[in-house]
Amino acid sequence: MRPTDQIAIFVHDALAAGRSRDEISEALARAGWAPNEISDALNSWADSDFSPPVPRPRSYVSAQEAFFYGLMFAALGMTAWHLSSLSFNLIDRWLYLPSDSRFMTRSIGQMRWSIASLIVFAPLFLILNARATRDTRADPGKSRSGIRKWFGYITLFLAAISLLGNLMYAIYALLNGDLTARFIAKSVVVAVVAGVIFLYFRKETSESKDAL
């Protein structure tokens, strides 16, 4: 939370030096801070004439943000995982091998599970993401949220691991006697899902070049 410390120290020093709150917020705005960050920083010091400025008690991490971004990135993760899983199962059915018959009924159950998951989590992700984009457009400071960045990178990490795992599984299946056509189809699925996820995160992480 270094930027928050920076701005808190600055506001403290400015208030101690006798600057008015309006002057301070104008200076911060000119330096590039967003309105919510400025008001957050000013609100962390009590509005009184006491010198040095009196800090107000605050929570350090926004639980609401944690809930929102946690839910959003969890929904993205579930969507990506089940999209791959469902695609793999459909490929197995489409490029059918007689030696598969043993697992057919189990794959039906797995597909139903994936479909249910996608119906729940994909719209949830899209709705929450639309809301996050709208909020960030109104107040660019939100993209600097530490919570958002941390959850984002954790999700990206998990997505990368799972996609590498899927690729590993496809190669293993190929070596184990899977059809080459199946392997190619599964690799395409992995590449497409990976591509979309990383495209999403490239946009997400480029929105703000600030250090974590």
Next chain:
Amino acid sequence: MRSENLPQILIALLVIATVAVGLIVVGGPEAGRMEKRDESRIADLRKLGTFVQCVADLNQNTLPEVLGQNTECNKDIRLADPFTDTPYQYEKVSQTTYRLCAEMEVSDRTYYIARFEPSTGCLTLSYPR
């Protein structure tokens, strides 16, 4: 504006396409109900298999010609399909083999169950086991 939302649009399209194809393959809730009914029919047939074993044991180790109730062996068996009321078919194929058949609703699903033939809905068992 378009390229800004490209990942979200792609995700939405991929999900819709995959879910649509998936639903075509797995069928809706009615398909699931048909599968459950078929599963209970197969379970009934297997219980009947054990029942026939018991009856044969009591009948000087010979398979019965016709399937009927037997109070000594009655282990909660159903002699007819509970959903359509058609009786299950019993056929003595040979001195050591018999067949129990039911009418299945989903014949193209591959049930991996030993000695069960999905297309005819028949369980072929041998005596003594």
